[in-house]
Amino acid sequence: MNKLVVALCLFLLAAQTLPAQNRTLSLEEAVQLGIQNSKELKRSQYKINEALSRLDQAKDARLPSAKVSFQYLHALMLSRLISIPGVTKDPIKLPFDFPAYMGTLSVSEPIFAGNQFKYARQSADLLVQMSRLDADKDKDDITYTVIDAYINYNKILQNQLIVAQNMQDIQEKLDQITKYEGQGLATQNDVLRYSLQKSQMVLTEIELENNRKIANYDMNILLGLPDSTQILLPAPSYKLDEHPVYTELVQQAEANRRELQDLSYQTRMADINVKKIHDQRLPTLSATGGMYYINPTGQVIPTNNNLIAPITLGIGASWDIGTLYTNKNKEREASLQRQELNTVKDQTMDDLHKELNKDYIMYQQSLENIKVLQDAVGQAEENERITESKFKNNLVNTTDRIDAQTLLYQTRVNLELAKSDATVAWYNLLKATGKIHL
Numbered sequence: 001m002n003k004l005v006v007a008l009c010l011f012l013l014a015a016q017t018l019p020a021q022n023r024t025l026s027l028e029e030a031v032q033l034g035i036q037n038s039k040e041l042k043r044s045q046y047k048i049n050e051a052l053s054r055l056d057q058a059k060d061a062r063l064p065s066a067k068v069s070f071q072y073l074h075a076l077m078l079s080r081l082i083s084i085p086g087v088t089k090d091p092i093k094l095p096f097d098f099p100a101y102m103g104t105l106s107v108s109e110p111i112f113a114g115n116q117f118k119y120a121r122q123s124a125d126l127l128v129q130m131s132r133l134d135a136d137k138d139k140d141d142i143t144y145t146v147i148d149a150y151i152n153y154n155k156i157l158q159n160q161l162i163v164a165q166n167m168q169d170i171q172e173k174l175d176q177i178t179k180y181e182g183q184g185l186a187t188q189n190d191v192l193r194y195s196l197q198k199s200q201m202v203l204t205e206i207e208l209e210n211n212r213k214i215a216n217y218d219m220n221i222l223l224g225l226p227d228s229t230q231i232l233l234p235a236p237s238y239k240l241d242e243h244p245v246y247t248e249l250v251q252q253a254e255a256n257r258r259e260l261q262d263l264s265y266q267t268r269m270a271d272i273n274v275k276k277i278h279d280q281r282l283p284t285l286s287a288t289g290g291m292y293y294i295n296p297t298g299q300v301i302p303t304n305n306n307l308i309a310p311i312t313l314g315i316g317a318s319w320d321i322g323t324l325y326t327n328k329n330k331e332r333e334a335s336l337q338r339q340e341l342n343t344v345k346d347q348t349m350d351d352l353h354k355e356l357n358k359d360y361i362m363y364q365q366s367l368e369n370i371k372v373l374q375d376a377v378g379q380a381e382e383n384e385r386i387t388e389s390k391f392k393n394n395l396v397n398t399t400d401r402i403d404a405q406t407l408l409y410q411t412r413v414n415l416e417l418a419k420s421d422a423t424v425a426w427y428n429l430l431k432a433t434g435k436i437h438l
Contacts, residue, residue, distance in 0.1 A: 025223075033223040044131070055125055058123070065109075077098045081094070112284060115276075146222060149222055170201055177190050249432075287314070370418045
């Protein structure tokens with residue numbers, strides 16, 4: 001046991017010290033992994049299989065039903081003489097102790113059941129289509145979730161690159177100002193100001209790295225990758241040159257949105273329900289057949305023609321006439337539910353248009369933001385260049401120089417974030433149309 005514990009500890013220690021596996025993922029690969037390993041989509045497949053099973057059950061309802069039974073009877077005959085007019089000439093004498101075997105086989109085939117079998121099959125078929133529609137919607141949701149996580153992870157990586165560039169600039173300026181201090185051209189306070197700016201940048205690096213680790217781990221869970229995987233991303237491909245036409249987006253949304261398709265299936269289901277309740281007033285008709293095994297000898301295998309085995313064939317009809325007056329309110333309720341779906345569809349269409357309009361405006365606004373920020377970066381770079389020149393000529397102090405550099409750093413970060421936000425806005429817009437394509 002001690003050896004086993006030691007071996008287990010060594011294994012866990014080795015597992016902890018294994019180097020992280022780097023994996024470069026494009027957006028398409030990430031989406032494919034997310035769909036492939038999604039537990040939600042696996043649950044959706046179970047629902048589809050359940051719906052298919054209910055459809056098979058509805059089809060099985062049309063098959064003939066068959067029952068078989070066999071029993072042993074032991075009776076004490078109070079009347080030991082029996083006479084059947086027209087059948088027996090003399091009375092039949094029965095023993096007081098009367099054992100017997102009896103078996104039955106019956107088969108029933110429904111011929112007409114008020115169209116209930118047809119409606120059950122149609123309802124089950126619609127449930128299959130609805131479950132597949134739900135699975136498609138879940139797939140789109142997973143796709144969008146992966147895209148959103150991927151872009152947010154890219155935001156962190158791009159921020160780290162910008163921070164690294166700015167850290168290099170700050171270090172160069174810190175080395176320069178330290179050199180100036182040694183030459184008597186700068187004060188110790190100037191050096192401290194740059195050292196403080198470097199410390200703040202180090203804190204930013206630490207925060208970004210922690211955020212990257214958290215996002216990396218969440219991505220691993222989402223994509224079904226090992227926890228130790230270090231995800232690397234290729235150069236980002238932003239969606240900044242799209243020119244969607246709003247009217248075309250509306251047409252796509254009305255054709256592709258899963259909510260509208262689901263309401264269409266619900267409407268057809270409601271139509272079937274109205275017909276089903278109405279046709280419950282109709283009679284049912286079925287063909288029946290039976291075979292009986294009656295053995296009064298008390299022996300399992302009778303002899304000397306002591307076996308009665310009649311075969312019966314027939315047609316049975318039944319009619320619950322109470323449904324002629326009891327189903328009236330049920331039909332009215334089903335009809336009202338059907339009418340309610342029309343209002344729900346109109347309301348859903350209004351919500352769809354509002355969502356699409358909002359996402360369209362947000363995407364256009366994000367593109368405008370990028371244009372403004374691109375100008376701002378150019379202005380900040382020029383401002384930093386001028387401030388640097390003035391500082392060398394003692395026309396501005398260290399504070400002005402650091403402020404100009406901080407402003408440039410912030411505008412660069414804002415521009416990169418705006419590009420990512422525009423890409424997210426684009427996929428939001430695609431999601432609103434009901435069809436996401438990469």
